Amino acid sequence: ETGVTQSPTHLIKTRGQQVTLRCSSQSGHNTVSWYQQALGQGPQFIFQYYREEENGRGNFPPRFSGLQFPNYSSELNVNALELDDSALYLCASSFNMWSEQFFGPGTRLTVL
Amino acid sequence: EDQVTQSPEALRLQEGESSSLNCSYTVSGLRGLFWYRQDPGKGPEFLFTLYSAGEEKEKERLKATLTKKESFLHITAPKPEDSATYLCAVQATAGNNRKLIWGLGTSLAVNP
Numbered sequence: 172e173t174g175v176t177q178s179p180t181h182l183i184k185t186r187g188q189q190v191t192l193r194c195s196s197q198s199g200h201n202t203v204s205w206y207q208q209a210l211g212q213g214p215q216f217i218f219q220y221y222r223e224e225e226n227g228r229g230n231f232p233p234r235f236s237g238l239q240f241p242n243y244s245s246e247l248n249v250n251a252l253e254l255d256d257s258a259l260y261l262c263a264s265s266f267n268m269w270s271e272q273f274f275g276p277g278t279r280l281t282v283l
Numbered sequence: 284e285d286q287v288t289q290s291p292e293a294l295r296l297q298e299g300e301s302s303s304l305n306c307s308y309t310v311s312g313l314r315g316l317f318w319y320r321q322d323p324g325k326g327p328e329f330l331f332t333l334y335s336a337g338e339e340k341e342k343e344r345l346k347a348t349l350t351k352k353e354s355f356l357h358i359t360a361p362k363p364e365d366s367a368t369y370l371c372a373v374q375a376t377a378g379n380n381r382k383l384i385w386g387l388g389t390s391l392a393v394n395p
Contacts, residue, residue: 213385274326
């Protein structure tokens with residue numbers, strides 16, 4: 172059974188640029204959640220996708236957007252990058268929207 | 284407002300010295316409480332889900348318990364490889380919001 176994978180592992184961007192992060196969910200999981208984690212903080216919920224539909228959103232501006240594909244993999248897009256967007260971005264998949272979430276290794280984004 | 288508080292923020296133990304981590308929560312109807320372990324720079328690793336007061340789960344040296352207001356993660360005879368940040372998250376039943384609400388974590392260091 173393949174776990175949750177994320178790409179890329181690390182990314183360096185400059186302020187104002189756009190970035191796309193990718194996530195492949197665990198086999199059999201139809202729900203993907205995205206989180207932002209700053210150093211020393213708990214994960215902050217960005218949004219969740221269930222069967223290709225957005226199914227809940229945290230307090231993040233519209234420049235954070237996402238997509239889920241028919242194979243349940245997902246993308247997180249961030250436009251107009253700001254310095255404060257520097258963080259570890261985590262993707263988690265789950266069997267359904269209520270069950271325990273299994274996390275990928277994360278993407279470390281640095282905005283200069 | 285739904286909230287999760289973990290204590291202590293940091294804990295240093297000698298190998299073999301048992302202790303407990305606390306997760307206090309305020310939520311409008313608990314659907315589930317989740318414990319995760321996170322190593323530096325990596326995604327959280329799922330440990331346990333607890334659903335109702337009185338429930339207990341065990342895995343190797345770890346045991347999680349749940350009351351109506353808090354959860355404890357008991358670590359028995361810890362080893363250096365148990366060093367990590369332990370995160371607690373809750374999921375509420377109220378409303379249409381299925382997001383996990385996270386604590387800031389307890390950073391555990393086990394000295395040999």
